[in-house]
Amino acid sequence: MQRLQSYLDSHGIANWPHIKTHKIPAIAQMQIAAGAAGITCQKIGEVEIMAQAGLRNIFLPYNIIGEAKLNRLMELAQQIEISVTADSAFVVDGLAQAAQQHQVTMPVLVEFDTGLARCGVQTPQQAADLAYRIDRQSNLVFDGLMTYPLNERTDSFVQQTRAILEKDRVSVRRVSVGGTPQMWQAHEHPVVTEYRAGMYIYGDRYTLKSGAMKLEEVAFSVITTVVSRPTPDRGILDGGSKTFSSDLVGLDGYGLILEYPQARIYSFSEEHGHFDFSDCLEKPEIGERLTVIPNHCCSVTNLFNEIVAVRDGVVETIWPVAARGAVQ
Template sequence: MTPSGIPSVDTPALLIDLDIVRRNLQQMQKNADNFGVALRPHIKTHKIPELAHLQMRLGAAGITVAKVSEAEVMAQGGLKDIFIANQVVSENKLNRLADLKKKVDISVGLDSPVAAEKLSAIFAASGLTMEYLIEINSGLNRCGVLPGRDAVELYRAIHALPALRFKGIFTHAGQVYGAGSLAEVMEISRHESKIMFETAEALEEAGTLVQIISIGSTPTMKVWQGYEGINEIRPGNYIFHDAIQLSLGVATLEECALSIVASVISRPARERAVIDGGSKAFSSDRGAHGKEMSSGFGIVLGKKATLVRLSEEHGIISLDPDEHLEIGDRVRIIPNHACAAVNLFDRAYGISNGEIVEEFNIAARGKSQ
């Protein structure tokens, strides 16, 4: 440890406060248990099989991933129940999905007859059955069919295809990241549940059982009050939180588990310091899906300072001219977007009471295929 309480690792380095992680995981699990729903955390935030296992030990029902390659890493790491909350359409990926299906319990999202036909053809040829959830667009306007009638039409168009089994519906109301107030976060959270409940009802009226109704982002789940019919939640960022969650008002600084430690390499002016981490450490993320961060590229802990500008290997800090920050000093910074920052590091240091207690290989970083 250095005198400032920052572990003496070479910089820039990624730190995970494991005491905070455990509290964050326990809190979300408690919420899920109180509302009687399954928690299937998205591992896109931490990308570390050991942390996925911790989530499972604390009560998670399975995990969520975005990519086949993430699923492969997690399956290799011993995770057994994986939902790919995304569209998988290339032949190469569908064949890898079929291989995974032989080893672990896996399901996937669908939002079009085209993707369903491709999935059906490859699974039928392999003699396997694939479970799928229809993706619903609850306002993010990314993938997904519109709630209600369009979801029923898609179900009708694909349910008889060979080798596929309908399991349920899922959505991610990521537009919440553009919310301007906590009241708006709550409104989007209610809307996310409501349209999913109504869509499940429409599907059941059309004669099918909807086994899983799955929702979730961290902001919408942090304010969630439960909702009839919803039986699965999929937050991801809640394990660490970040400056974006703080700006939305759904997390506190004490709940932020991920930080980047960087060293001052230059103090060219009293109101400017330069650190050894830039966009290759923090990412250039100014706020997911909309809201621009006013606080720069992260929160500099314990200093009257703002990380105002990044080049690849340099971070430019604007600071109070009287602030003590000299060449060689180290700073800890909470990144804007934890998921994007984790993706930039090979390793992370787990700390407890300010001491390094564990080193993690970020096995699913860079897994975008």
């Protein structure tokens, strides 16, 4: 936590950590205490829970659509500082109407696509056109540009968009980018003003593969038990897809077993993890407890009610995952 905060501070980049990884208000408060400018949430349900816990500056980079969700968003805007994103006129017009009805002013960033092929406008001209549309609304404020992930296309897109907007004296105040794997390269992109990372708080097997974290820095693991050894080279863990999710994220197998790094978790049932240890010199026994670093910590967090915080083998606290399942 402190390492990323110090890095971003040293380069004048605001830290907006993504709480969808941990979903725990106490950790979000720790991130703010460490120096974060605010927090990032992915769904309104997460924002509501974090706001109830006292978080007061929240970024929600998502297209909010529909009367019910817009009403919830505007009620939050009357209580806390919140900004959102949009990538179409449909989203902007909905935000504008709701903001006017609730008599609030809503900062809106334009989301642009740098190649993920998810949400986001496709060209700088489209970004500028949407920024103009936001700027014309009496209850909206064009607040900048947002993308995920940070990559080699980011700077050029921002620079071209900014050049169009500057002709009409429309400024790009914020450039929000994200991605734990790319976080240590943020300073190489001069257009970036703020950074959103989520997985950095825990780390996982995907983060290890990216090189963003080392094994000794990973804080997130699942303790499992060998419940069966049907064959000499196959074992069954008491954790399956309902424990680890089914995320591969481009990796081979479903997790790293620290005690048997050559073993491979190759398949899941809902409550069973199937692992092969034919490449291991020593073989695990039934009843043995194994420590597994999952592929993707964000998905795993959302499957548990509690996270146990352990330091030097001693349980220091147990955090309820307050925003678990808050995806509405």
